[in-house]
Amino acid sequence: METYHTWTRLFELLPYYSWIVDRFHISTIAFQEREHGKKYDFQWLEERLNNLGFHIIFCTRNSASFASARKERIKVSGNPSQYDNLQIFINEQEQFRNLISHSRLPSLELDISDSDIDRAVNDIADWMEETGGLWAK
Numbered sequence: 001m002e003t004y005h006t007w008t009r010l011f012e013l014l015p016y017y018s019w020i021v022d023r024f025h026i027s028t029i030a031f032q033e034r035e036h037g038k039k040y041d042f043q044w045l046e047e048r049l050n051n052l053g054f055h056i057i058f059c060t061r062n063s064a065s066f067a068s069a070r071k072e073r074i075k076v077s078g079n080p081s082q083y084d085n086l087q088i089f090i091n092e093q094e095q096f097r098n099l100i101s102h103s104r105l106p107s108l109e110l111d112i113s114d115s116d117i118d119r120a121v122n123d124i125a126d127w128m129e130e131t132g133g134l135w136a137k
Contacts (some may be wrong), residue, residue, distance in 0.1 A: 001040075006046050014053055015136050026056070026103070030095050044063050045105045055133040057124055058100050065113035071116050072115075091106035 007093060011019060016043050025042045032038040061069060066086040074080040083089075100107050108127045128134050 004042070004045055006022060009044060011052055011054075012048065019053075019054075026096060026099050028093065029099055034092075034095065044105075050104055051137065053133060053135070053137045054105055054130065055101055056098060056105050057127075058107060059112050059120070060093055060097070060109055061111065061113040066090060069115070106133065107119065119125045 007021075007024075011017075025045055029040055029042060032040055066089060070083045070086060074083055077083065099108070100109075108124065110120055110123055
């Protein structure tokens, strides 16, 4: 928890910076629930992140597209065998979807099954502008 307090304090000290934080507290909640059956309360963190204007962008893909994504991923993976059972990733995506649905932070679920990065970037930028996510509160 101290790490989260430290990062949050850094965000608070630098409120006009643009931050992209990959797999932050939602990942921790998911992992601890899945692997250890523990539920951690991060409401304090979400309140502070919300006060700073943080948003969640949840990139997803439909179940049918995981196999083609796997082909690309194993080209650069140091451990390709971790992608042998794609159901693990499908289940994790559902777990993330559920956790994010309970978050107090504004969130966008973005389907990237088509791997169209230009479209995804534009959709994210448009949504961030619409929701005020491009400017500090």
